[in-house]
Amino acid sequence: MITNPFLTNQYKNISGITLIDSGNPGKNLGLLAITHGNETVGLKVFAYLKQEILKKHPLQQGKLFLIAMNLLAYEEHRRFIDDNMNRISNQAYKSTSYEHQRLGELKPILREMDITLDIHSFSNSHDIVAICDIQNREKAKQIFTTETILVDNLEQSGSIIGYCTRKQKEAYGIECGLHDDPEGFERGKEEILNFLEYYQYLPPNNRKKERKQQNIYQFREKIQPITKDFKFTRDFSGFSYLKENEVFAKDGDIEHKNTLGKNIYLGIPAKEPRVNDSAGFLFKKLE
Numbered sequence: 001m002i003t004n005p006f007l008t009n010q011y012k013n014i015s016g017i018t019l020i021d022s023g024n025p026g027k028n029l030g031l032l033a034i035t036h037g038n039e040t041v042g043l044k045v046f047a048y049l050k051q052e053i054l055k056k057h058p059l060q061q062g063k064l065f066l067i068a069m070n071l072l073a074y075e076e077h078r079r080f081i082d083d084n085m086n087r088i089s090n091q092a093y094k095s096t097s098y099e100h101q102r103l104g105e106l107k108p109i110l111r112e113m114d115i116t117l118d119i120h121s122f123s124n125s126h127d128i129v130a131i132c133d134i135q136n137r138e139k140a141k142q143i144f145t146t147e148t149i150l151v152d153n154l155e156q157s158g159s160i161i162g163y164c165t166r167k168q169k170e171a172y173g174i175e176c177g178l179h180d181d182p183e184g185f186e187r188g189k190e191e192i193l194n195f196l197e198y199y200q201y202l203p204p205n206n207r208k209k210e211r212k213q214q215n216i217y218q219f220r221e222k223i224q225p226i227t228k229d230f231k232f233t234r235d236f237s238g239f240s241y242l243k244e245n246e247v248f249a250k251d252g253d254i255e256h257k258n259t260l261g262k263n264i265y266l267g268i269p270a271k272e273p274r275v276n277d278s279a280g281f282l283f284k285k286l287e
C-alpha cells in the first residue's frame with residue numbers, strides 16, 4: 001500500500017500535519033489541503049513545494065505547516081463524510097459527525113496559525129479564484145494574479161478560513177480550476193508561490209507575473225436546494241450574469257429568482273446539486 005506522507009505525518013500527535021521549520025523567527029503560515037476530500041490539488045502542491053521548491057530555496061523565516069484536513073473523505077474520494085467541513089467551523093460540536101470530530105482536533109493547531117491559505121478546486125469551472133475577507137480586498141489584489149477574487153464577511157460563513165481570520169489573523173482561499181485538471185494545478189501552484197513570496201517565506205523571483213483585469217465579486221446569498229428535484233434553468237459555469245428577476249433554478253414548486261437587483265452573478269454552480277450542500281452562490285460584482 002502506498003501511503004501519502006502528508007496524510008501520515010504528525011504534529012503534536014495529530015495526523016495529517018507536516019511541519020517545515022526554517023529555524024528562524026517568524027510567523028506560522030498554514031497551507032491547507034483536502035478540506036473537501038475530493039479536491040486533491042493541495043496535496044500535489046505540498047509535494048511540489050517539498051520536493052522541488054524548498055530543496056532549492058530553503059524557507060526564509062518562521063514555520064510552514066502543511067495540513068491535510070479531511071483525511072477520511074480523501075481516502076473515500078468524497079467531498080465529505082457527514083458534514084461539509086467548510087461550513088461547520090461556527091457550529092456547535094456534533095460528536096456523531098466525522099468532520100466535527102476532525103475539525104475539533106485541528107482547531108488548536110489552526111489557532112496557532114498567523115496566516116492561512118486553504119487550497120480547493122471546482123466541480124464545474126476552470127477558473128482560478130482567490131477568496132478573502134472584505135477587509136483584505138486590496139491586499140488580495142497585491143498577492144494574487146487570479147482573474148477573479150471573491151470577498152466575503154468570512155467570520156459568519158462557517159468556513160475554515162472564516163475560523164482562521166478571527167482575532168485579526170489573515171486567511172485566504174484559492175480555487176485551482178476543475179478537480180484533477182493538470183492546468184488548474186499549474187496555475188494554482190503559481191498563485192501559491194506568489195503567496196509564499198508575498199509573505200517572504202520564499203525569496204522573490206523573476207517569474208513574469210501577468211496581472212490581468214481582476215473581477216471582484218462580493219458574496220450575497222447561498223443557493224440551497226431543499227428537494228431532490230433542484231435544477232438550474234440553464235447551463236451555468238464560472239460566473240454568469242443574471243438579469244433582474246431572472247429565474248435561475250427550479251426546486252420542486254419553488255422558483256429561485258434574482259431578487260437582489262443589478263450587477264448580480266451566479267457563481268460556483270455545483271455540478272450535481274444536492275440537498276445537504278449548497279448548489280452555488282449569488283454575488284454582486286464590485287469591480
Ligand SMILES: [Zn+2]
Pocket residue numbers: 035036039120121
Ligand atoms: Zn472545496
